[in-house]
Amino acid sequence: MSDARTAILGRLRAAGGSGPLPDLDTAVLERRQWPAAERVERLRKGMEAVHTEFLEALPATWPAVVRAFCDHEGLKNLLFGPTCEAGVELAKGWAPGGTQLMPYDRSVEAFKDELFTGVDAGFTSTVGGVAETGGLLLMPGSAEPRLMSLVPPIHIALLRASTIQDTFWSAVKSLGWGRSLPPNALLISGPSKTADIEQTLAYGVHGPKRLIVVLVQDLA
Amino acid sequence: MHAETEILFRDSASKALLDPQLRANFRRAMDGLITKRRNQFPDPADLQDLRDLSTAIRSRSLLSLPELLEQFEANCTKNGIQVHWAETCEQANELILGILRSKNAKTLVKGKSMVSEEMHLNAFLESKGIEALESDLGEYIIQLDGETPSHIIMPAIHKNKDQIARQFSQKIKDAKYTEDVDELTAMARKVLREKFLHADAGLSGVNFAVAETGTLCLVENEGNGRMSTHVPPLHIAVMGLEKVVACLEDVAPLYAILTRSATGQAVSTYFNLISGPRGTDEKDGPREVHLVILDNGRSRIYADPQLRATLRCIRCGACMNHCPVYTRIGGHAYEATYPGPIGKILTPQMEGVGVRHDLIHGSSLCGACAEVCPVEIPIPEILVRLRREATHEDVGSNVIGRGTGRTATEDWAWRLWGGVLKRPALYRVATWFATRLGKALPAGAPLIKNWTRTRSKPVPARRSLSERMRAEGGSNE
């Protein structure tokens, strides 16, 4: 145990608690609730306000919607995770020619330069969304590595409407993130941006310049 | 005992007041931030509920701070995050140097971290031959000019587009002169991409530290934070020891009020939750993650039940956005890492109330800051307390430099003041003189001349209210 640690914790303990723990009244968060259809609208409104683009799809058609987007944009390639459910579905029936599907199936060290300069777009699934403010919830990992939604200039994200939660707070509870988290999890609300130059908004700073949400309408 | 060389806030502030461009830039910027924040809180009752909850969460965390820090450390360690403790900035800098050297790291790319500014980390690393490059656009801009941040959220807020355009065209290789914001941004993106790709290490701060899951939460809009923490093989995080909360559920409302209070955004572009280095099956992410927990006077502040409220701060910057003083002088005039109202209470507690006596008096106690603080830090109340500490040595106080701002002159002035005002007969005599001879008071007298720099001399009425009421008679019991 380091001297600094002992000294610091010792000082903090010596200071004493001073008072009972205040109660936490979470009513202000709980009352932020909307019906499922309205959650979708709110999420869309919040994210479009920060330049996120939306493509509508149905459970059976979303791979085709992604393909159509790639064709329309003339993308050279699309980085994806070949072992995850969405990746498998995307690849199934992906016509040859045009945009090449590029599997992220090895360590980044094997192709770092190419990732940074030669990949047009990355495709990931999501584990949910946040209605109140707009936002996607992602759990990168082995199947869908972290840099897929960060490095390529375009990020295409698959969002099922049924997974959209009311607030980040309710999503945390629903996903169990408060108890256990993988090495990386995150919320994404739009393409990367800054207002550091005279408070003027500019998009596509270091993260993706475009965020495309493929919204799967799967509400019963 | 007298203060060591006092840092005179009045001098730096007056200089700043004479700079019309600075005044215009800050006024415009603060007005924008004030409006944006107000638009995020249309319902005052709802806002108060959110503030109350945020305050309760931060208070609770502080009440259990040592236990939470231990729990946090244990869970970080379990997750593979290596935790280090530093009592001082010097120790923290040495720890980071040690970590970097152990990996032969020569280049460090930085996400925004005010704690690293507090440590003067960049200068320290440069002196040891390690390049520390800022990647947040605002920080990158000021680093090009060798400046420090003038605001805790928007570091380059004092700079104009044309200043930045000139800078970029001079300091970035092959860059042409342009004032187009998108073009300037694209230039920075290109330069920094190279750095992210090849940096040996990345550094970040920590917005919230979660004890239950051993998680570092990072708020950002640009993506440079994620780049710095996911691309290089080594990630070092630095945080003040007050940042820990119990669980991620507690973070949610704090995150919500932070972005709204800071920049008037409902949510940031990214909210990044890091709970470990690259997992066994993961294909990217840093191989090693280190965390340095910094004290630097926070445990001393913690020990005082009233001053402890200073540590509730979530570094949103709303206080400075609404401060009539900050808006007129900008952040550099504070000559401290943290400017604005939070800086006015934090800096004297870290450096000494005698040395920073003038700064503590650099406030009209208007309370605009406390009104918007998401965690209800009573800044004016704390300023009054620090003014007390500067001039008195009270039993039980552990404030640095207490009593060293005391002067015999001020002691006598208040003694005289009190002596007259608690004796109605003396007060009557004094007001008689003031009302009869007040016009004769020279405008150039000490203190009076400070008033008359920009105002006409105040002239007492011919008869005081008390005198008139006495004459009226019969109103007293």
Add this chain to the structure above:
Amino acid sequence: MREVYFYGTCLVDLFFPDAGMAGIQLLRQAGVKVVFPEGQTCCGQPAFNCGYWEEARDVARTQVALFPKDLPVILPSGSCAGMMKVHYPELFHGQPDEARVRAFSARVYELTQFLVDVLDVKLEDLGEPVKVTWHSSCHAVRDLGLKGEPQALIGQLANVELAPLTREHECCGFGGTFSVRQPEISGVMSCDKAADAEATGASVVLSTDGGCLLNVNGTLEAKQSPLRVQHIAEFLWERTHAR
């Protein structure tokens, strides 16, 4: 008949006695008996704000002792009312007479607060049309939680047009000792407030606070502006009392 105490405050006593008289008369006009104990001096705020708490307490104690009966204590000043109501309990925390001071503090009101929230006065405007602007004193709004009481009173006057300041809630730069300890910053804030007032086109600036009035008035005079500053009590009395 309802009875109240009136506390003049040192700045009103010395610089704005007409405002003090007006406040008393407004209360009498509303059917209230006003008691003005002799020997009032200062609420002690300047010493309190500078950390000289013993001196502040000494003075505060002598003030409290002048108001022994359980009657409301009315002040024509947001900042002094704030001191007595909000900060006296802090200043006397742990003192032997803490309970007595707290009981006193609970009876303290700022004048417009009392006129609106307790007396619910109805005012009739007997004056000529005029345009005014309102500067809200920081302590009145933030310490006492004044929520539009002065504007409500002004609003009752049919011939008075209220032209709001662009930055109504921004500090005028007085801040007590701040005005002389940081004269440059204070000067700039005062000038900005004066300019804001001039830009409204109003012929008079109204406020609850003697400090703000001294500060803004002094600034306007130095600029040789025709704009006047007036205490709201004095203004309301002028507009509503039959001659």
